[in-house]
Amino acid sequence: xxxxxxxxxxxxxxxxxxxxxxxxxxxxxxxxxxxxxxxxxxxxxxxxxxxxxxxxxxxxxxxxxxxxxxxxxxxxxxxxxxxxxxxxxxxxxxxxxxxxxxxxxxxxxxxxxxxxxxxxxxxxxxxxxxxxxxxxxxxxxxxxxxxxxxxxxxxxxx
Numbered sequence: 001x002x003x004x005x006x007x008x009x010x011x012x013x014x015x016x017x018x019x020x021x022x023x024x025x026x027x028x029x030x031x032x033x034x035x036x037x038x039x040x041x042x043x044x045x046x047x048x049x050x051x052x053x054x055x056x057x058x059x060x061x062x063x064x065x066x067x068x069x070x071x072x073x074x075x076x077x078x079x080x081x082x083x084x085x086x087x088x089x090x091x092x093x094x095x096x097x098x099x100x101x102x103x104x105x106x107x108x109x110x111x112x113x114x115x116x117x118x119x120x121x122x123x124x125x126x127x128x129x130x131x132x133x134x135x136x137x138x139x140x141x142x143x144x145x146x147x148x149x150x151x152x153x154x155x156x157x158x
Contacts, residue, residue, distance in 0.1 A: 003130035009137045016056045023049050029074040033097065036081045043114040044096040047129055048074070062139010068102035070136050076100045077107050080119075084109055087123050091145070095119065101136070118142045 005013065026048035030040035040048075051072045058067040077084070077097030088095040088111070095117065098108040107119040116132035118124045124142035126132035134140070 005134060009134055012056060012058060012137050016054045018054055024052050026052055032075060032078060038081055038084060038096060040096055041094055041112040043112055044110045047110060058137055065139050065141040067139035070101045072099040074098055080107060083119060087119055
């Protein structure tokens with residue numbers, strides 16, 4: 001899926017090491033989870049080939065929540081396989097770990113349709129990955145998933 005990011009988002013991503021032609025082998029993230037029973041579906045493999053390994057250092061006020069740093073390294077989620085499997089079962093989806101948000105306070109995951117989720121003791125959806133990257137960089141709160149209430153995201157005073 002090709003994304004048309006705003007110039008602000010492109011600047012942040014480029015500072016973090018991203019380039020639209022970037023390609024890395026997603027096997028380094030897929031294999032450890034596959035050994036633990038979580039298969040890396042095609043959507044997450046394509047995403048990780050372009051964004052895997054990026055650490056995005058954003059902070060400050062955002063659109064409707066604080067802009068928090070995030071790291072797209074699924075290995076940061078090792079040991080949390082049950083959390084992703086259980087939420088996947090609850091939603092009828094296959095969730096694969098993507099990394100961490102807010103220095104490990106929350107996890108990020110992706111379903112087989114390319115939707116990105118905030119995964120914790122509760123779950124919320126950022127949307128499809130181009131939109132989700134925008135939301136993460138710009139500070140747009142994820143959407144509550146019906147039946148899975150979320151506490152408010154931290155706010156930063158302007």
